[in-house]
Amino acid sequence: MQKRGFTFIELIIAMTMTLLLIGSIATAYQITVDYSRKTPERLNAFQDQIQNRRTLESLIEGTFVSDDNDDRLTYFVAANATGQSTTADSLTFTTLSRRIDGGFLLDQDSTFEDLNERFGPQGGLSEVSLNIQPVGDPGDDRAGLFLRIQTPADGDPTQGGTERLLFPEVTNVIYEFWDGAQWVDAWDTVNGGSRRIPPAVRLTLEREEEEPEYLTFRIPTSDVTAENPITQESTGGTGP
Numbered sequence: 001m002q003k004r005g006f007t008f009i010e011l012i013i014a015m016t017m018t019l020l021l022i023g024s025i026a027t028a029y030q031i032t033v034d035y036s037r038k039t040p041e042r043l044n045a046f047q048d049q050i051q052n053r054r055t056l057e058s059l060i061e062g063t064f065v066s067d068d069n070d071d072r073l074t075y076f077v078a079a080n081a082t083g084q085s086t087t088a089d090s091l092t093f094t095t096l097s098r099r100i101d102g103g104f105l106l107d108q109d110s111t112f113e114d115l116n117e118r119f120g121p122q123g124g125l126s127e128v129s130l131n132i133q134p135v136g137d138p139g140d141d142r143a144g145l146f147l148r149i150q151t152p153a154d155g156d157p158t159q160g161g162t163e164r165l166l167f168p169e170v171t172n173v174i175y176e177f178w179d180g181a182q183w184v185d186a187w188d189t190v191n192g193g194s195r196r197i198p199p200a201v202r203l204t205l206e207r208e209e210e211e212p213e214y215l216t217f218r219i220p221t222s223d224v225t226a227e228n229p230i231t232q233e234s235t236g237g238t239g240p
Helices: 008-061 102-106 112-119
Strands: 076-079 090-095 126-131 144-150 162-168 170-178 200-207 213-218
Touching: 008 090, 008 126, 008 144, 008 162, 008 213, 144 170
Parallel strands: none
Antiparallel strands: 076 090, 090 126, 126 144, 144 162, 170 200, 200 213
């Protein structure tokens, strides 16, 4: 019986299938390499974002404003810091929930003076400020929502403390506060005629070419409810 060899068409088909197989393997390998290289970076960025949200949530939940009308060191003010619009573009408040630095607790050898110089005052009342316009020089053309914390609070939201970029690439922030009946865009315990704080705060973070991101935080110590709402006398303060 005579053996039949491969025809030219069969060889073409075999070579084509071989090339397709090699291409598929190379593509799968490249995808695997890219995934293994980019995944840790994306995971770290995601974890940082989650941690920043938890930090902000903790600070807002610990908001404290005393009932004393003469107290100028505790406040909750949504202010217009830039003067470029009539709505609030910054939020400054005092909180009791800033966590003590872990390095401060673990250092058993340094003196109190050395610890205070390295980590700053720990515990007590802190001033927190959220603003897309940083107080200091952000450096490296960084932009977004900045978080500034000063311990202890000194009543001056324009200086002091430490500042860092909390949410990068944010171009605008809308602050809203629940007054017991609806969301309002102004709150001022200094000039608003009341020392009461809102039961909830909502931030809308806007970024270029992205859908807005909504963050809502509750303040457990607020006494504002649907049965006991509040009416602010002014529609936006200029700061404490």
